[in-house]
Amino acid sequence: GEDVEQSLFLSVREGDSSVINCTYTDSSSTYLYWYKQEPGAGLQLLTYIFSNMDMKQDQRLTVLLNKKDKHLSLRIADTQTGDSAIYFCAEGGGSQGNLIFGKGTKLSVKP
Amino acid sequence: GAGVSQSPSNKVTEKGKDVELRCDPISGHTALYWYRQSLGQGLEFLIYFQGNSAPDKSGLPSDRFSAERTGGSVSTLTIQRTQQEDSAVYLCASIKAGQQNTEAFFGQGTRLTVV
Numbered sequence: 041g042e043d044v045e046q047s048l049f050l051s052v053r054e055g056d057s058s059v060i061n062c063t064y065t066d067s068s069s070t071y072l073y074w075y076k077q078e079p080g081a082g083l084q085l086l087t088y089i090f091s092n093m094d095m096k097q098d099q100r101l102t103v104l105l106n107k108k109d110k111h112l113s114l115r116i117a118d119t120q121t122g123d124s125a126i127y128f129c130a131e132g133g134g135s136q137g138n139l140i141f142g143k144g145t146k147l148s149v150k151p
Numbered sequence: 152g153a154g155v156s157q158s159p160s161n162k163v164t165e166k167g168k169d170v171e172l173r174c175d176p177i178s179g180h181t182a183l184y185w186y187r188q189s190l191g192q193g194l195e196f197l198i199y200f201q202g203n204s205a206p207d208k209s210g211l212p213s214d215r216f217s218a219e220r221t222g223g224s225v226s227t228l229t230i231q232r233t234q235q236e237d238s239a240v241y242l243c244a245s246i247k248a249g250q251q252n253t254e255a256f257f258g259q260g261t262r263l264t265v266v
Contacts (some may be wrong), residue, residue: 048193075255082242082257083194128194130255139184139246139255143193 044142046129051148058116060145062129065110069131072105074114077126077144086127087114116147124149153177157243157258164233164265172228172261176245184246184255185218185228189239197241200226233265 046062064072069091076086089096089103089112096103102115116123126146132139156175164170176183185197196210200220211217215233220226230237240262244255 073254082259083244083255084257085254088254139244141186141194141196143195 044129044131044140046127046142046145048143049146049148051150052119054119054121054149054151056119058114058119058123058147058149060114060116060127060129060147062112062114062142063110064112064129064131064140066131066140067107067110071132072103072112073128073130073132073139074101074103074112075128075130075141077128079125083128119147119149121149121151123147155243155245155256155258157241157261159261160259161262162264164263166235166265167232169229169231170233170263172230172241172263174226174228174243174245174258176224176226176243177247177256178224180245180247180256181223182246183220183226184244185226186242186244187239188242188260194242197228230263233263235265238263238265 044064052058071088071090073088074086075083077083087098087101087103089105094105100117104113112129126144128144129142130139158173162170181202183200187195187197198211198218199207215231218228240260242260243258246255
């Protein structure tokens, strides 16, 4: 069945760039998503990219999609301590509302 | 309400007891998911409801777990004869299916502790 894989932990220093990687298996996915879960809070949509795009930039966030390799990445420029959270990759889209999540990458930002 | 509401927010129960967790999705959202988030285990899919279709129960970890969705709205996740390994945060998400962009809106979760 469909699967989404991502590494569990990432640690960076404040001011550095963070890159969180994700691989997925469903080539028919219409949209790829990044959700963010701050400590003690629920998941919220951070950004998403349509499957016919290869890059999307939103302020400090850059999403790269390699559809051939089914690889998605989230780059956070000038990472701040407030970016410390768990980041979930998800694939989905289409009329049925199917959504498959990865297990999440815990980003720790050291001052 | 404006968002997904889950109740209770916290539940402590004794091993062997049954518990019911409730999810009120956003009005008009036809798809509803239950996930479980355990410490260090990430997000685990449990069950998925989509409109009037039969639910996808493939993620339920054992037959002690069941869920229903009444009237295509409120959903209840029931865990019978709870075990300590059931301790986790149970998250509900609703989606307005039928649109291309399926953004999921999550509730704050129910933190279940089995003692």
